[in-house]
Amino acid sequence: MPGMAWLMVLLLLALLGAARLCWLRAPARNKISRAQKRRAVALQQMEALAERLWQQEPSLDPKAILELPLERLAQKLQDDELSLESVLCSYLEEALKVHKEVNCLTDFLGECEEQLQALKKLQKTERGLLYGVPISLKDTYDCKGHDSTCGLAQFLEKPAAKDGVIVEVLKAQEAIPFVKTNIPQTLFSFYCSNPICGQTLYPLNLKKTRGGSSGGEGVMLAQRGSILGMGTDSGGSIRIPASFCGVCGLRTTGYRLSYSGVAVAVKGEKSVTTVAGPMARDVESLVLCLRALLSEDMHRLDPTVPFMPFREEVYSSNQLLRIGYCESDGFTQPTPSMARAMRLTSRLLQDAGHQIIPFSIPRIEYAVQHLFMGGLFGDGGATLLEKLEGDIVDPCIKTTVNLLRLPGPLKGFLARILKYIEPRASQKMKEIHGVGIPKKLWERHTAVEEYKQEFIAKWRSLDLDVLLTPVLAPAFCTGYSNITIDVSSYLSLYNVLNFPAGVVPVTTVTLQDEEELVFYKGYYEDTSDRCFREAVQGSIGLPVAVQCVALPWEEELCLRFMKEVETLAKNHREPE
Template identity: 70%
Template sequence: MPGMVLLSYPLLGLSLLTVLAAALLVAILHFWQGAPARTKIPKAQKRREIALQQMAALAQRLREQEPGLDPKPILELPLVKLAQKLQAEELSLESVLCSYLEEALKVHQEVNCLTDFLGECEKELQALKKLKKSERGLLYGVPISLKDPYDCLGHDSTCGLAQFLEKPAAEDGVIVKVLKAQGAIPFVKTNIPQTLLRSLKCSECSNPIYGQTLNPLNLKKSPGGSSGGEGALLAAKGSILGMGSDTGGSIRIPASFCGVYGLRTTGNRLRYSVVVLEEVSTVAGPMAQDVDSLVLSMRALLSKDMHQLDPTVPFMPFREEVYSSNRPLRIGYYESDGYTEPSPSMARAVRLTCRLLQDAGHEVIPFSIPRIEYAVHLYRAGVYADGGATLIQKLEGDIVDPSMKMVVSILRLPNPVKSILAWILKNTEYQQEFIAKWKSLDLDVLLAPSLDPAFYIGYGSKAIESISYTALYNLLNFPVGVVPVTTVTLQDEEEQAFYKGYYGDSNDRNFAEAIKGSLGLPVAVQCIALPWEEELCLRFMKEVETMTKNQREPK
């Protein structure tokens, strides 16, 4: 036996050398496979630089037409007022577009949020001027921003992947067509994390092509992801209306981190397709600076154009009677999902909102999430339904962003290991269980914490379990809106020093680190409705906004 043990040492050494050699070979292979990406990326960065120069040149040409233009009053107008003034010709299309071109460029210089300029906006402006008043849509002359994956004729939709560079869209996507039919002027595209999967990186917004986007409210913090470029641009008033998408909170996290408003719609209420992971339900939704703006955008998007362009989308016009109702609501609420301990500011935001809702005559009822750990596992199963094969395939030949490296390493493990990490379960049963509990309490809507305050850059993949607050409603396919209701106070920061989390593991510790130094940053809540009830969701959001907008909190 001793001889056999001694004999095994050389074999062990040989095995280790074999493993190391194989790892080195894989590293070399990935380096060479990444060569095309290393060639394409500098070209893409140069194209962006030229595009932004063209954007500045257009702004200059428009300003020369109105040399006395003061953009500040225009930028301070809420969307509904801006749209009214454009319809009434109290403001020129040129003055509004010029104001937002200039402001978006300023914001980009500070936070790196733009990926492309849509130069055709100049021709679209001229085409709008030729319309009769009766032909003008609800968003006539409104400049809007689009998250990178929205297809625009002649422009790349990269998803942060080099393999999608130099493959311009053959036509506008359905949502872009609908927005243009309603008179909107798309003028920029905004940055995203690599592959869009915020749920894999939690709160990051960086990719190897366009780099890291910063939060304009605190440049050490992330704007969230994957609609992080939209959140940053809207927060700094470089856009008045944007379109994002949501796979695990990709609209709601940036809205929360940046202090703006966002709506995750029910799947297939709006037409949206994403090119990276087809097995994951990704939905479209608007982002803006108040609830009225979201309502106006949904009225425009839910026009007959959507169904005509894509008959698979049900024709469901905006239901004004639901949104305008003033009957008291039965509102379920919870301060914690039972999986990730909320930050003190998250829990306080829910308590504050509940009190205001009760004072306004609504009824609030405690609610607890059924089987939250099971729900989190179900969500993971959906994201990794193929063991991550699709994601790995999309990343082959690409430079992997630092925020993705840990996830990619796990997904490259042998299949038997991945099968343990990514077992497939159906979520229909859980959805019905959740709805049954909702119905048993006779709820109209549900109030929940949103994930905030904003994380320090680099902590997204370290505190990944905190997706529980947002990913749950992607699993359930419920419409959810985010409303900022307060800001982080000194007392919140003091209480945060004692944060332990429910598990005391590295994720809990990293979450505590990620949200430090957040005094004054926005804190939001989530407003939730049952599937296809976007109008009720927005009505609830409006109630919360109205009651909390002027609420003064102790500093």
């Protein structure tokens, strides 16, 4: 009987704990329920607008419009060869169709109808570079009257008082923002799921993830529900969905584009630079977007951003390049498809007359684990956990959250135990403990600056123009969110360095790539390496990209390099 009594006590305590948790989460559940109803109404309004516009354009051929590249679409709108109504209607219809397939929209920006009517009154001489172009925005971009949720209940029912700076500049260039797209809860995941809007699916393979945190953007662009989008990048959040979905994306130098009016779950980190950047189906579209954004309006609205107009002479140069070539960083072994994409791109660039110079990443383990991981969780995850207080934690970040919630002494104990069997996991446990005191934080900031100078010195000693590296590919199977930070070295490094880096699709996974994956072991042969191999299995036909990197403030050179890679890759594919 005493044993039975203890069992009853434990059961009662468990029930009380569950009841308390349910009570704590009740406000979040109520907010989420209201938000879901608002989204349903917004999407109904979106359908209604599409229907009204369709009635105004009864002879509309959406397919012909959706197939136009951005440059041609923008020109046809400028020349009145296409009506504003026909273009917006086509993208409204297609975005709704894509959303019904993959669940990628978080909100409809109903004010786009009013904006369209205002644009019709403009004279041709008054039109901006993006006149009439429908644009999608990652959920985090502030739009007046709309929530920017980061997938968090705490951010619901707090609509933005005004448009963010980038949204203002896009509108000043007469673009029409019309939808916001899905993200992972807190943005700390390469998956795309949150308790408010649910999971965004990967249309090419429902067993795979479309990447994150700009995952909704990646899918929208790949499926032609949008022609131009804006994402953000803290450790690959533009580049991963671009790579997985087979589109282009650019991580800009921090502070070249304003970040005012972009929501974040965690503010204050300085060692890792989060940036805004464009995503599109081709490089020329990224170029047009940057031309429009790098206007006087950007600096006027946010004086902390330097006024640096787009340098056409750099982008249009035909000068042959000295290209650093890094097939592996020594931390994450490339998958067979990643390595083949690099070799293919290198050969095409050499055949075109460019010089390829081998480049090795200095102190990669130190850069990724100490500078990036330690910088991202310099506060021990306290700010992130605070934002999740009373919220429902999405499965895509549950592993990270559970690790951060461990008591400090237990983290230290686990770090010591794992040191001999899982050294990477041990180091991660050590880094997420946090810096502890301000002096240690300043030392971390100093270490980042010293590493940047070391990296730049090596770059300049080889007289490089740009750098070619792998990018994580192909798309992961679902259920492997616990390894994303461990294998993100090709991406996170450039957030530490704050270099512009762009992704260009060059090939797809072949049967031979899949067969060679059987022999993949990784450099550490640990749990993360084994999971990485499993995560990329079953990917025949999925996109594989490469990454093009330049020195800070050299977006134009980075884009010029990306365009060269894109052109060579497309020409190579034509005879196949």
